[in-house]
Amino acid sequence: MNYSTTEIWLIILIMGIGTFLIRFSFLGMIGDRPMPSFVLRLLRFTPVAVLPGMVAPLVLWPAATDGQTDPVRLLAAGMTVLVSFWTRNALWGILAGAVTFYGAIGVIDLLPMLR
Amino acid sequence: MTTSTAKKAGLSPAKSAFWAGVRDGAPFILMAGPFATLFGVVATDAGLTLAQAMGFTVLVIAGAAQFAAVQLMVENASIAFVLLAALAVNLRMAMYSASLVPYLGSAPLWKRACIAYLNFDQTYITSVARYEARPEMPVPERVAYFFGVATPITPLWFGMTLVGILAGKAIPEAWALDFILPIMFLAMVAPMLKSLAHIAAAGMSMIVALALVDLPAGTGLLIAAGAAMVTGALVEIWMEGRAK
Numbered sequence: 222m223n224y225s226t227t228e229i230w231l232i233i234l235i236m237g238i239g240t241f242l243i244r245f246s247f248l249g250m251i252g253d254r255p256m257p258s259f260v261l262r263l264l265r266f267t268p269v270a271v272l273p274g275m276v277a278p279l280v281l282w283p284a285a286t287d288g289q290t291d292p293v294r295l296l297a298a299g300m301t302v303l304v305s306f307w308t309r310n311a312l313w314g315i316l317a318g319a320v321t322f323y324g325a326i327g328v329i330d331l332l333p334m335l336r
Numbered sequence: 337m338t339t340s341t342a343k344k345a346g347l348s349p350a351k352s353a354f355w356a357g358v359r360d361g362a363p364f365i366l367m368a369g370p371f372a373t374l375f376g377v378v379a380t381d382a383g384l385t386l387a388q389a390m391g392f393t394v395l396v397i398a399g400a401a402q403f404a405a406v407q408l409m410v411e412n413a414s415i416a417f418v419l420l421a422a423l424a425v426n427l428r429m430a431m432y433s434a435s436l437v438p439y440l441g442s443a444p445l446w447k448r449a450c451i452a453y454l455n456f457d458q459t460y461i462t463s464v465a466r467y468e469a470r471p472e473m474p475v476p477e478r479v480a481y482f483f484g485v486a487t488p489i490t491p492l493w494f495g496m497t498l499v500g501i502l503a504g505k506a507i508p509e510a511w512a513l514d515f516i517l518p519i520m521f522l523a524m525v526a527p528m529l530k531s532l533a534h535i536a537a538a539g540m541s542m543i544v545a546l547a548l549v550d551l552p553a554g555t556g557l558l559i560a561a562g563a564a565m566v567t568g569a570l571v572e573i574w575m576e577g578r579a580k
Contacts, residue, residue, distance in 0.1 A: 222382060222383045222409055222410060222412065223412055224409065224412075224415070228415060229388055229409075231415065232415060232418055232419060233391045233392055233396070234395065235419055236392075236395070236396045236401065236419060236423065237391075239419070239426075240396050240397075240398055240423065240426050241452060241453060243426050243427060243429050243430050243433070244426075244429045244430075244432070244433055244452040244453065244455040245433065245448070245449060245452035246430050246434075247430065247433040247434035247436075247437050248434075248436050248437055248440060248441065248448050248452055249433075249445070249449065249452060251434075251437050251441060252437075252441050252442070252445075252448075253441040254441070256438070261438060262569045262573075263565040263566065263568075263569050264431070264434055264435040264437075264565070265435070265468075265568075266534065266537045266564065266565045266568035266569065267434075267435040267561075267565065268435075268460075268461050268464055268465070268525060269525060269528055269529060269534045269538045269541070269564070269568065270431075270537050270538075270540075270541050270560075270562075270565045270568065271428050271432075271541070271557070271561045272457070272461065272521045272522075272524065272525040272541075273525060273538040273539075273542045273564075274542055274544065274556075274560035275521065275545070276517075276525075277541075277542040277545050277546050278549045279517065279518045280518050280522075281546065283515070285515070294518075298519065301522045301523050301526070302522050304523075305522070305523040305524075305527055306526040306527065308527075309527040310527065311363070311520075311523040311524045311526075312363055312523075313523075314519075314522065314523030314526060314527075315363065315366070315520060318519035318522070318523060322519070
């Protein structure tokens with residue numbers, strides 16, 4: 222890394238201010254002024270519109286396997302979605318995903334020894 | 337005003353909303369801890385001092401963008417490019433900010449500023465799920481709940497970054513901590529798929545994000561999110577039309 226100390230702090234400060242302004246933007250500026258109903262309708266889909274797109278590449282092409290699709294991660298992700306969808310409870314989903322993930326890794330580690 | 341449970345516990349409604357937030361935010365300790373530690377390790381490896389790595393964590397307080405910035409700094413990218421790419425990763429939070437307006441818009445400005453500082457994926461999605469489930473919740477209780485969710489996560493995020501800086505490379509890769517993040521987010525979003533419109537939006541988000549994965553940091557996700565919101569709204573309007 223060949224930045225000067227000042228340059229590094231400049232990056233950190235501008236990123237801090239910029240990130241705050243992004244987060245403050247609408248909540249800070251609009252306040253309690255009413256928004257058009259079609260905008261409200263769009264915004265109600267924000268969580269389900271952002272997170273699946275954020276996670277999909279991480280599940281299909283994980284960095285830990287250098288982007289190779291990993292059946293164990295696919296299975297664990299599938300179990301997480303199924304269980305948290307049916308139970309409507311994130312904690313059960315996390316538990317199911319973690320048990321599947323670490324369980325499958327454990328089984329794969331043991332297989333060569335059993336042979 | 338006072339709910340019966342709050343009365344029993346001798347708490348004001350805002351206080352009990354705060355503690356409900358703490359309870360719902362607590363599980364994220366499992367994810368925020370390892371993730372923050374990893375940032376401390378990566379930042380130190382990249383050559384940042386303790387103060388600089390902590391500066392990132394306290395001032396920016398957005399994991400994915402911090403990792404993106406440090407990665408580009410290791411590659412000696414131009415300062416403008418580091419900033420642009422890392423801030424693009426955070427642009428999704430403008431959508432979070434807009435989506436909180438109907439719930440928190442009438443809170444005092446300084447409280448909205450504090451919420452803006454603490455508005456990251458975990459606090460946002462936990463809070464908005466609660467607000468959706470309880471539309472009758474008064475604004476002061478919504479604010480207290482948001483701060484409650486942030487309370488177990490934020491100090492841990494700071495503290496575990498410090499641990500990562502000090503512990504260095506002592507964390508083995510075999511723990512496969514990389515997968516905690518996707519599992520947490522999937523588990524959080526699945527219960528919010530409560531109609532065909534929501535499922536269609538989630539599906540569109542995944543398809544477009546995967547198709548645009550090679551676009552520079554964050555931009556593919558923004559386009560995917562926009563397409564997904566429109567998809568969700570259109571399917572919802574179509575379903576309302578059919579129900580009549």
